[in-house]
Amino acid sequence: MTTAVLAAATRHTTRDSLRQTFALSKRSTLEILRQPALVAPSLIFPLFFAALGASSFGRAVGKLDGLKDVSSFLEFSLASTLAQGVLFGSTTGGTALATDIENGFMDRLLASPSTRIGILVGRLAGGSVFGALQSIFFIVALYPFGVRIQGGIIGAFIMVLSGALIAMSIGGFMTAMALKTGSSEAVQGAFPLVFISLFFSSAFFPRESMTGAYKAIANYNPLSYLVEGLRVLTLHGLTSQAIAQSLLIPIAIGIGSIALSLRQLSKRLAQQ
Amino acid sequence: MSTTTQKMLPLEPPSVGGSLFASSNMLTLRAIRAIQRVPATFLPTLAMPIFQAVAFAGTYFAITKIPGFPTDRSINWFLSLSGCMGGAFSGLGLGFSAIRDIESGFMDRLRMAPTPRIALLLGPLLSSLVRTFVVLTTVLGVGYLFGARPTQGVFGILMFYLAGFGLAIVATGWGLGLAYRFRDMRGAALMQLTLFLVLFTSSAQAPMSMMQGWLLHVARVNPATNILRLSRQGFLNPPVGGVTWENTWGGLLAIVVLGTLTMWFAYTGLRKLDD
Numbered sequence A: 001m002t003t004a005v006l007a008a009a010t011r012h013t014t015r016d017s018l019r020q021t022f023a024l025s026k027r028s029t030l031e032i033l034r035q036p037a038l039v040a041p042s043l044i045f046p047l048f049f050a051a052l053g054a055s056s057f058g059r060a061v062g063k064l065d066g067l068k069d070v071s072s073f074l075e076f077s078l079a080s081t082l083a084q085g086v087l088f089g090s091t092t093g094g095t096a097l098a099t100d101i102e103n104g105f106m107d108r109l110l111a112s113p114s115t116r117i118g119i120l121v122g123r124l125a126g127g128s129v130f131g132a133l134q135s136i137f138f139i140v141a142l143y144p145f146g147v148r149i150q151g152g153i154i155g156a157f158i159m160v161l162s163g164a165l166i167a168m169s170i171g172g173f174m175t176a177m178a179l180k181t182g183s184s185e186a187v188q189g190a191f192p193l194v195f196i197s198l199f200f201s202s203a204f205f206p207r208e209s210m211t212g213a214y215k216a217i218a219n220y221n222p223l224s225y226l227v228e229g230l231r232v233l234t235l236h237g238l239t240s241q242a243i244a245q246s247l248l249i250p251i252a253i254g255i256g257s258i259a260l261s262l263r264q265l266s267k268r269l270a271q272q
Numbered sequence B: 001m002s003t004t005t006q007k008m009l010p011l012e013p014p015s016v017g018g019s020l021f022a023s024s025n026m027l028t029l030r031a032i033r034a035i036q037r038v039p040a041t042f043l044p045t046l047a048m049p050i051f052q053a054v055a056f057a058g059t060y061f062a063i064t065k066i067p068g069f070p071t072d073r074s075i076n077w078f079l080s081l082s083g084c085m086g087g088a089f090s091g092l093g094l095g096f097s098a099i100r101d102i103e104s105g106f107m108d109r110l111r112m113a114p115t116p117r118i119a120l121l122l123g124p125l126l127s128s129l130v131r132t133f134v135v136l137t138t139v140l141g142v143g144y145l146f147g148a149r150p151t152q153g154v155f156g157i158l159m160f161y162l163a164g165f166g167l168a169i170v171a172t173g174w175g176l177g178l179a180y181r182f183r184d185m186r187g188a189a190l191m192q193l194t195l196f197l198v199l200f201t202s203s204a205q206a207p208m209s210m211m212q213g214w215l216l217h218v219a220r221v222n223p224a225t226n227i228l229r230l231s232r233q234g235f236l237n238p239p240v241g242g243v244t245w246e247n248t249w250g251g252l253l254a255i256v257v258l259g260t261l262t263m264w265f266a267y268t269g270l271r272k273l274d275d
Helices: A002-033 A036-060 A073-102 A105-111 A116-145 A152-181 A184-189 A191-199 A212-220 A222-235 A240-271 B002-008 B016-037 B043-059 B061-065 B074-104 B106-112 B119-145 B153-182 B186-200 B214-221 B223-232 B245-272
Strands: none
Touching: A002 A036, A002 A073, A002 A116, A036 A073, A036 A116, A036 B061, A036 B214, A073 A105, A073 A116, A073 A152, A073 A184, A073 A191, A073 A222, A105 A116, A116 A152, A116 A240, A152 A184, A152 A222, A152 A240, A184 A191, A191 B043, A212 B043, A222 A240, B016 B074, B016 B119, B043 B061, B043 B074, B043 B119, B061 B074, B074 B106, B074 B119, B074 B153, B074 B186, B074 B223, B119 B153, B119 B245, B153 B186, B153 B223, B153 B245, B223 B245
16 A cells, blocks of 8 residues: 555656646746847847858859859858857857846745756756757748758758757756856856857868868867768758767767756755 | 145146046046956957957868969958957947946046046047057967968058058947947947948958859948958958058048048937936
8 A cells, every 4th residue: 555655656756747847848948939139149140141151152162172062052051050040049048047046036946846857957948949949940041042951851850850959968068057157147158169169160161171270170079070960961861970960969969968967956956 | 635635626727628638548548447457348359359360261261262362361361350350349349338337327427527528439439449459469460370471561561450440430439329329238239230240241251253142232332341451452462452542542431431420420429418
């Protein structure tokens, strides 16, 4: 009898945890979507850069290494536009968590009988949903300008999934930063690091056309391989290597970043 | 006590010219001291153009291989963009400072001081030029380390400084004008966004001969294209490069016209503060 009661209680707790996590995920998703001033730059600026790049470097297509088998620079840019937008957007979740800490909402959450992991997972899930929506937005927005995904519907789905995973993995770092500092300003201050890491990769121009130290840095930067995977899905179609690069790299980064944020959450809880 | 008071308050009021100079000088010194005391307000202005020069030159290195590109060094092409960006953000920095002064109430005390109102524009303008000099010199030094080499000697470098100072004047007027109108950080976002758009929809990334589509039409009428041409002439190979009147006058005209308009914008904004 006792065993049965305990088992029922455990089932109830697990269900409650899932419900709480879902509620927190919904809250963080709505929180992002209800702030157009925060959301708009991460949608508009990548498109602006894509349009700028297509007009500035369009004549390089077919002439330079890495661009010889490309039909348009805009198609080449879809992968970088997606990665850029999702990376920029991923700071939003971290900033929102830091704001929760600043205004005391986090303390109220911790005081409530809610699951601790749910607080973290809810925040990251909200970022992931936004990352997926951003990816769909970029694919749809560039479609009228002739950008087609050679990987078809499956390729587009993998790109959207990759966008969600990128948002979760980079969001993990931003969450860790928010939990460590408790300052939205510090999380915003980490944004240039994301920007720099993207620029020192092959996101905007092919690695084949780079030389020297810059090429060496791009060779070591995992973002290069992630963007190149997405690029192959756009330009050449489905290949197992492209799918692996698009999905496994953000998963690997995500494992590290979520472990880091869990560690920071434990530290914060220990301080309470 | 009385001796101190006598020292602080001169027996005769200073002349308008003397007061203008002294007040502007003090405001300039205040802004320069802020660099040392609150480096966080100036470091992004310095770091961003350096990062931009290095990152753009590395990322887009291959565009120099396209036939007809006016230099074989990508850093030579992007250094001017960074210099202009540095000058512009040095000017906008004074707009941010003005917003902080308005929010903290310090601007009200400045406005109540018995000094010519124009000193509130001249002081920030002079300090933005000092900041720009620091930024341009640093960008030039870092650019040299990364392989930038002027092709037209000292005159080419002078043109690089001239364009940077010109954009600093334009940006100071624009920044102060928006600061005096918005009076909060909403103005800061608008300052950065507009300047960013104007600079990037010019020949910032690629020469006009390489452009196609909408950007070519926009860049052709964008005055920033002329200012960039003025800045770049000392770093490009002839016939596109070379310190010539043809490469100079458009940029000078753009600076004079935009500088006058934006400083007027700032002056009318300052007068609106009294309303």
